[in-house]
Amino acid sequence: MTLALGCVADDYTGASDLANTLTKAGLRTVQTIGVPADDLALPEVDAVVVSLKSRSIPADEAVARSREAAAWLNARGAGHLLFKVCSTFDSTDEGNIGPVTDALREDAGEAIALVTPAFPETARTVYLGHLFVGMVPLAESPLKDHPLNPMRDSNLVRVLARQSRAGVGLIDLATVAQGAEAVGARLDALAREGKGAAIADAVLDRDLAVLGAAALTRKVSTGASGLGLGLARALVAAGRVAPAATAADLGGPIGGPAACLAGSCSQATLGQIARAEAAMPVRRLDPARLLAGEDEAGAALTWAMERIGDGPVLIASSAGPDEVAAVQARYGRDAAGHAVEAAMARIAEGLVAHGVRRLVVAGGETSGAVVDRLRLPAFRVGPEIAAGVPVLRTTDRDMWLALKSGNFGGPDFFADALRLMP
Ligand SMILES: Nc1ncnc2c1ncn2[C@@H]1O[C@H](COP(=O)(O)OP(=O)(O)OP(=O)(O)O)[C@@H](O)[C@H]1O
Numbered sequence: 383m384t385l386a387l388g389c390v391a392d393d394y395t396g397a398s399d400l401a402n403t404l405t406k407a408g409l410r411t412v413q414t415i416g417v418p419a420d421d422l423a424l425p426e427v428d429a430v431v432v433s434l435k436s437r438s439i440p441a442d443e444a445v446a447r448s449r450e451a452a453a454w455l456n457a458r459g460a461g462h463l464l465f466k467v468c469s470t471f472d473s474t475d476e477g478n479i480g481p482v483t484d485a486l487r488e489d490a491g492e493a494i495a496l497v498t499p500a501f502p503e504t505a506r507t508v509y510l511g512h513l514f515v516g517m518v519p520l521a522e523s524p525l526k527d528h529p530l531n532p533m534r535d536s537n538l539v540r541v542l543a544r545q546s547r548a549g550v551g552l553i554d555l556a557t558v559a560q561g562a563e564a565v566g567a568r569l570d571a572l573a574r575e576g577k578g579a580a581i582a583d584a585v586l587d588r589d590l591a592v593l594g595a596a597a598l599t600r601k602v603s604t605g606a607s608g609l610g611l612g613l614a615r616a617l618v619a620a621g622r623v624a625p626a627a628t629a630a631d632l633g634g635p636i637g638g639p640a641a642c643l644a645g646s647c648s649q650a651t652l653g654q655i656a657r658a659e660a661a662m663p664v665r666r667l668d669p670a671r672l673l674a675g676e677d678e679a680g681a682a683l684t685w686a687m688e689r690i691g692d693g694p695v696l697i698a699s700s701a702g703p704d705e706v707a708a709v710q711a712r713y714g715r716d717a718a719g720h721a722v723e724a725a726m727a728r729i730a731e732g733l734v735a736h737g738v739r740r741l742v743v744a745g746g747e748t749s750g751a752v753v754d755r756l757r758l759p760a761f762r763v764g765p766e767i768a769a770g771v772p773v774l775r776t777t778d779r780d781m782w783l784a785l786k787s788g789n790f791g792g793p794d795f796f797a798d799a800l801r802l803m804p
Pocket residue numbers: 393395396528529530645646647648669699700701705706709710718719720721722723744745746747748749786787788789
């Protein structure tokens with residue numbers, strides 16, 4: 383196998399989002415969970431997206447895991463390595479976007495890496511280095527209240543510089559508008575100044591095509607699915623990938639009981655849970671009871687078992703910023719997050735043990751905990767449910783999954799997903 387594109391994603395929903403984007407652009411793509419075993423049977427593909435759960439772990443561990451994944455991809459001839467991060471640049475001053483980008487760039491022998499989270503299809507745009515989510519700057523968006531990494535500075539040159547060893551520069555929109563060669567010249571100029579990374583502006587899809595072509599002239603880049611789209615288009619334009627003529631055949635219906643799990647506390651997910659209450663039974667976990675040692679997961683699983691024979695159910699821990707803050711103040715941010723993730727993983731394991739083969743999960747960290755507990759090795763990518771969220775089919779058993787990024791999906795996402803998981 384010789385890969386046109388190797389991708390290391392820092393969370394599972396982001397990996398799923400990127401795999402969806404690459405598949406839509408015509409690249410035959412597989413998403414793996416963790417660094418694959420050397421004997422993992424993979425079909426002939428153009429791109430592999432290695433999913434890590436590294437976004438919110440200590441930076442040195444994230445660097446080590448990302449290097450392992452990069453080595454596996456490079457051993458399979460990856461022509462370019464994309465470090466996939468969140469389109470809302472989810473990170474803290476400790477990392478991990480800066481430390482991992484520095485490490486992968488240095489390992490590749492590159493002086494500088496192009497970095498952009500822009501993804502206009504999901505209203506993530508970058509202008510003069512400032513990230514906008516819809517019509518508002520990042521620091522004024524709901525991401526300012528993220529439970530694990532509240533984003534309170536919209537200037538990504540500053541944000542990345544605070545977590546990087548090397549300096550960070552800017553490739554402004556005026557330079558991007560001049561084309562890939564101008565972007566490349568700007569990268570070289572910044573490298574001569576000693577910069578190790580450059581935040582690139584992008585507002586429209588055509589800007590992504592320019593950035594993809596520029597990034598492809600180097601071995602490593604960092605970005606969200608927008609840059610993935612640019613890289614895919616550049617690979618096809620350069621004749622390095624013959625776009626797949628038809629969507630992959632993922633096989634027939636699986637059927638059986640279905641369930642939804644929501645750990646994301648994003649505004650989008652809270653709205654989707656509210657809408658789901660009209661379509662299916664919804665049970666809300668109480669993190670305070672959970673953290674006080676009550677068997678919230680066992681009670682939720684019993685509740686679900688009594689109902690999944692009649693139709694899908696939804697179990698959610700999700701809550702608004704004030705409620706989340708209160709739990710975190712009492713028990714600690716990490717302790718609360720890990721306890722809820724562990725509960726969701728235990729519930730998922732119980733649901734699958736009782737026959738659930740169609741599972742929708744909302745939240746990147748939540749998806750990571752669930753997929754790791756189910757020990758799923760890889761996924762094939764199916765039809766898109768909503769921008770950035772495809773249906774996935776497991777490669778080692780018959781299961782449908784959807785791993786929804788917290789901020790993605792329409793109001794009726796849960797019902798929409800189940801309709802595409804026959
Ligand atoms: N009620 C709650 N109180 C405190 N923490 C919670 C609560 N519900 C969920 N959490 C934690 O909040 C975090 C949510 O992160 P997660 O990545 O799953 O969602 P997200 O950030 O919205 O999704 P994405 O990463 O795809 O954008 C998890 O660690 C989860 O355990």
